[in-house]
Amino acid sequence: MKPPVFEYHAPGSTDEALALLGEHAWEAKILAGGQSLVPAMNFRLASPAILIDINGVDELSGIETAADGSLRIGAMTRQNVVESSDQVRAAAPLLHKAMPWIAHPQIRARGTLGGSIAHADPAAELPAVMLALGAEFHARGPSGERAIPADEFFFGLLMTALAPDEMLTAISIPAQAPRSGTAFVEFARRHGDYALAGVAVTLTLGSDGTCESAALGLLSVSEAPMLAVQAASALVGTAVELSDAEGAAELAAGEIDPTGDLHASADYRRHLVRVLVRRAVVEARAGIEDRG
Amino acid sequence: MSDNDPQRIAIETRVNGTSVHAEVESRTLLTDFLRQDLRLTGTNVGCEHGVCGACTVLFDGEPVRACLIFAVQANGHTIETVESLANSEEELHPLQEAFREAHALQCGFCTPGILMSLAPDLDEIAALDEDAIRERLSGNLCRCTGYQHIVDAIQSMNPEADGD
Numbered sequence: 001m002k003p004p005v006f007e008y009h010a011p012g013s014t015d016e017a018l019a020l021l022g023e024h025a026w027e028a029k030i031l032a033g034g035q036s037l038v039p040a041m042n043f044r045l046a047s048p049a050i051l052i053d054i055n056g057v058d059e060l061s062g063i064e065t066a067a068d069g070s071l072r073i074g075a076m077t078r079q080n081v082v083e084s085s086d087q088v089r090a091a092a093p094l095l096h097k098a099m100p101w102i103a104h105p106q107i108r109a110r111g112t113l114g115g116s117i118a119h120a121d122p123a124a125e126l127p128a129v130m131l132a133l134g135a136e137f138h139a140r141g142p143s144g145e146r147a148i149p150a151d152e153f154f155f156g157l158l159m160t161a162l163a164p165d166e167m168l169t170a171i172s173i174p175a176q177a178p179r180s181g182t183a184f185v186e187f188a189r190r191h192g193d194y195a196l197a198g199v200a201v202t203l204t205l206g207s208d209g210t211c212e213s214a215a216l217g218l219l220s221v222s223e224a225p226m227l228a229v230q231a232a233s234a235l236v237g238t239a240v241e242l243s244d245a246e247g248a249a250e251l252a253a254g255e256i257d258p259t260g261d262l263h264a265s266a267d268y269r270r271h272l273v274r275v276l277v278r279r280a281v282v283e284a285r286a287g288i289e290d291r292g
Numbered sequence: 293m294s295d296n297d298p299q300r301i302a303i304e305t306r307v308n309g310t311s312v313h314a315e316v317e318s319r320t321l322l323t324d325f326l327r328q329d330l331r332l333t334g335t336n337v338g339c340e341h342g343v344c345g346a347c348t349v350l351f352d353g354e355p356v357r358a359c360l361i362f363a364v365q366a367n368g369h370t371i372e373t374v375e376s377l378a379n380s381e382e383e384l385h386p387l388q389e390a391f392r393e394a395h396a397l398q399c400g401f402c403t404p405g406i407l408m409s410l411a412p413d414l415d416e417i418a419a420l421d422e423d424a425i426r427e428r429l430s431g432n433l434c435r436c437t438g439y440q441h442i443v444d445a446i447q448s449m450n451p452e453a454d455g456d
């Protein structure tokens with residue numbers, strides 16, 4: 001099918017984009033990489049009256065490393081740029097590992113970091129990864145700028161804390177702490193397809209070798225991307241042995257609220273989470289020893 | 293400012309090395325602009341969903357889905373389609389020649405998208421092992437070949453292997 005008629009705007013700056021959004025908020029949509037929005041328009045699942053194409057707003061893309069090692073990534077930074085960035089590999093290995101799991105190279109060449117986060121698909125990799133990383137999202141709207149922690153951003157199916165007249169401008173990611181390890185695992189029928197379930201893990205050990213903090217972001221197992229809070233807190237204080245990983249996996253399977261669909265039943269998703277959480281925790285723990 | 297007439301926008305783009313000035317409706321997809329306005333029908337349209345890869349073209353040198361880009365977005369950018377590969381009707385691009393030699397196409401519907409997905413990084417891709425090559429093909433669906441002959445064609449172009 002073909003997309004419905006719309007009015008097209010291509011602002012050259014964030015200010016201009018925000019002015020347009022302020023004027024038309026309820027009938028306008030931001031066009032970023034278009035890799036989720038355009039298919040939805042082609043199938044007439046979305047029919048915005050106005051599109052604000054921010055591909056020409058250069059100030060919205062780029063990756064900066066701050067003095068404390070944290071990253072600030074512009075919302076329009078393409079997924080394949082994030083994937084091949086040495087800065088990202090150094091400061092946020094978890095993000096680096098997760099990127100190749102998103103769709104196919106041709107999609108990542110257009111798709112953006114901010115677009116995937118703003119779209120908030122529960123089956124997408126990036127929202128779950130951002131939760132596990134403790135990322136912060138920078139949004140701008142008519143009343144100025146605000147920072148929204150990842151765990152206060154995702155509300156429900158494709159719903160976020162962004163107001164209709166706000167746009168996501170950048171993503172901040174803290175540098176990975178010393179003595180920490182990460183893992184990203186997912187199960188999809190075919191690489192590049194949306195996963196049936198997936199897990200992003202960050203573990204940090206204290207000076208006594210036990211787990212000081214843990215975060216587990218889950219995808220495809222709930223209405224919204226989510227943190228397995230009980231599973232993560234059960235890991236804290238343990239030595240993260242196999243039995244601890246199994247305990248966390250059991251808790252995670254109880255925390256999720258999967259739905260069954262054409263691709264997998266709710267029970268099968270629960271089973272996957274049990275297996276994937278265990279694997280991810282073991283892998284993240286092993287990664288810490290690798291680093292010496 | 294908007295009325296009921298579809299908005300038409302003037303664009304300037306380079307397609308296969310030629311500069312193109314055109315006026316397009318905002319909702320016209322790049323696929324339809326290429327096929328219908330420019331009559332470059334080598335770019336195929338399968339799903340208009342981003343899934344099949346038949347519409348893959350190069351946008352500023354990178355393989356992308358032409359069905360997920362509006363023609364207006366090509367303004368100021370360069371596009372290359374499968375028509376840019378061969379020098380002439382007689383002289384195919386080496387990758388096209390390899391596809392022909394290895395029987396890497398049957399109906400040929402997927403072929404333009406596959407060629408354009410591979411063309412920019414051909415040397416790098418041809419040197420990969422079979423699993424990695426299949427991985428690189430994951431964004432292009434072929435309903436006929438079962439992919440084996442496509443993999444063979446790509447491997448035959450490995451600059452590091454001796455051709456036999």
Ligand SMILES: Cc1cc2nc3c(=O)[nH]c(=O)nc-3n(C[C@H](O)[C@H](O)[C@H](O)COP(=O)(O)OP(=O)(O)OC[C@H]3O[C@@H](n4cnc5c(N)ncnc54)[C@H](O)[C@@H]3O)c2cc1C
Pocket residue numbers: 029030031032033034035036037038039075076101102103104107110111112113114115116118119121123124125126162166167168169192193194195341342343
């Ligand atoms: C075949 C196919 C397979 C895919 N597979 C996967 C997959 O396995 N995993 C995965 O995670 N994704 C997958 N995707 C989706 C892809 O990653 C998209 O790129 C991503 O979901 C959206 O990013 P975008 O930049 O393309 O955003 P767009 O499609 O342009 O926008 C998406 C939504 O976010 C809004 N938006 C975008 N940017 C902003 C902003 N800065 N501020 C406010 N709102 C904004 C838009 O208005 C729109 O509502 C797939 C897509 C296709 C076509």
Ligand code: FES
Pocket residue numbers: 336337338339340341342343344345346347348357358359360
């Ligand atoms: S027609 Fe574009 S991906 Fe299928």
Ligand code: FES
Pocket residue numbers: 396397398399400401402403433434435436437
């Ligand atoms: S040759 Fe027919 S779809 Fe690939």
